Amino acid sequence: MERASSLRRKSTARQHKGEVMIAGEQLRLRLHDGKLIKDRRYHLRTYPNCFVAQELIDWLVSHKEAPDRATAVCLMQHLMDHDIIHHVCDKRSVLKDAKLLYRFRKDDGTFPFNTEVKIFMRGQQLFEHLIGDKDSILQLRVEHGVAYQRSFPGCQLIDWLLQNMEAESRRQALDLCRILQEHGIIQHVAKKYDFFDSGLLYQFCINFRRRRHLSELLSESEDVVILTQEDNHLESPFVLHKSHPQEGSSAFQSGKYLKQVTSGHRGSLNSSQLHSAGFPPFVQLNSTSVICNPKSVLRRSYTCEELLAPGAPFMKKVLTVIGDDLAWGFVVRGMAPCYVQAVDPGSPAAAAGVKVRQFLCQVNGQCVLYQDYRTVSRLVMTGPRTIVLEVMEPLE
Known part of the structure; x- marks a missing residue:
């Protein structure tokens, strides 16, 4: 049963990756037809088959592929995270809504044909x-x-x-x-x-000929999570229950933010639903419950520069988390830097010393301080069961 569940999760992740590849290729062909992809000159150098990020964001909004610029940036970042597009000099891992040149990896032969x-x-x-x-x-x-x-x-x-x-x-x-x-x-x-x-x-499983809407990629990515998707149930600490909508108030009432799960298995929270910039605040699970987007546990936001500043009130720790059959049991949030939003009290993460409000510096020796939660989640999901985290913990 556990092996079957693991295979289903891997299959779902691979299906999503396939959908991203198809959507990216369909977008690439449309942009070529619309002449947004062309040779561009910058600082006395010509870059072939490029597009300007700001122009592409304009195009996505005007063609109803995204409701606003923030969502359009999230969509393009998703393609960037999946190695569909990249900055022409590969110096930027975060897509900016600016006059910067990017390129499809299929156009310059750098697409990873693994x-x-x-x-x-x-x-x-x-x-x-x-x-x-x-x-x-x-x-x-x-x-x-x-x-x-x-x-x-x-x-x-x-x-x-x-x-x-x-x-x-x-x-x-x-x-x-x-x-x-x-x-x-x-x-x-x-x-x-x-x-x-x-x-x-x-x-x-995949209709390769169906026209993809880019906005689908955000909802489909919710299947790839740090915490297991197999146990979405009413004991999850992040489950909301429907109530009768009242004027001037939300139609959903929040349950307890975090509690000990006693049913013998952990509830799960999708890390992609924990980021509020351009993402829906919750996703429908069934007729009686949804997963919410809980308020950030941070007392205030921090920049990477603040964390690295001399004398900053943080202490570095190295933690080794050995995942069990239900995954690792923690949730990350944030664009850069990422931080721990929640920890299941009975999970391997809790036993290893992972705590809320810790900022992630490295995952298995790879620096992630400047990465968003999606990249960090992918590193954990695609890596070994034992993960080594370097974190920065606030001095309190």
């Missing part, structure tokens, strides 16, 4: 080939009284791969399909079984 990306592109190529077939195996099929669009029996996909020379043997075709399933590209229609060379029905 194994995961190659598998995703192979899945996209197979989807396009299958959907374009005159007698495509992707059809409306019924299983246990439920109709599934563009579904296919596993054995038919194996046959198709062999007929179209996409695989040399049934074993090789089966291995390919299982890799595609592991990376969140195909799945069993009811999400119950691994891929088998049988009559079980499967379908593509």
Whole structure:
């Protein structure tokens, strides 16, 4: 069960990464068509295939891709975090709404074509080939009284791969399909079984041809979290309950901010819902509860320069957190610097000495002082189970 939960979380994260890649490519092609991407000259040097961040933000707002400039910046930062775009000199990790030059990594050949990306592109190529077939195996099929669009029996996909020379043997075709399933590209229609060379029905998780709206990326990214997503329940310290809306007041009432969970497992809080700049304050979980965006625990905000100033009232600590089957048990917040917003009292983080209001300086030896919470979350999620944190703790 725990392994299945872990695989589901990894698959969800990979699906989101795939959606970001598709949305980024669709945006790149639109910007080329709109002549926003072109050769630009700056300080006696010509930079090919660039766009000006400020012009792109204007374009996103005017084309209704973002409701305001702050959200547009968040969207582009999301693409930057996923290595879709970058500053032309790679000197800036944070996108600024200014007259600075940025470029799509696909336009300058710096896109990281790692194994995961190659598998995703192979899945996209197979989807396009299958959907374009005159007698495509992707059809409306019924299983246990439920109709599934563009579904296919596993054995038919194996046959198709062999007929179209996409695989040399049934074993090789089966291995390919299982890799595609592991990376969140195909799945069993009811999400119950691994891929088998049988009559079980499967379908593509991603419709590669669907036009993506960039605003979707922010809500989809909420599946990638430091705290586990498997236990969203009413015992979570960040759950709100619906109440009858009253004039002049919020329609939601906050529960206790933080409490000990006694049900044997921890509630979870999505770190992406803890950042207020351009993000919705809560996300719907079910008909009776939502996750809220609690008030910052900081007494006041700090800049990186203040933290590093000589004589600053902070003490550095190195903490080793060994994650358990429910993840690590803490939440980070902030653009730069990041800080600990909440710690589950019974978690590995609490046992290691992680406390609220600590600022994160390093994660596994990598400096994160100037990174936002999304980058820090990704470092933790994609790293080893044991993480070494260097933090700065206020002297009180």
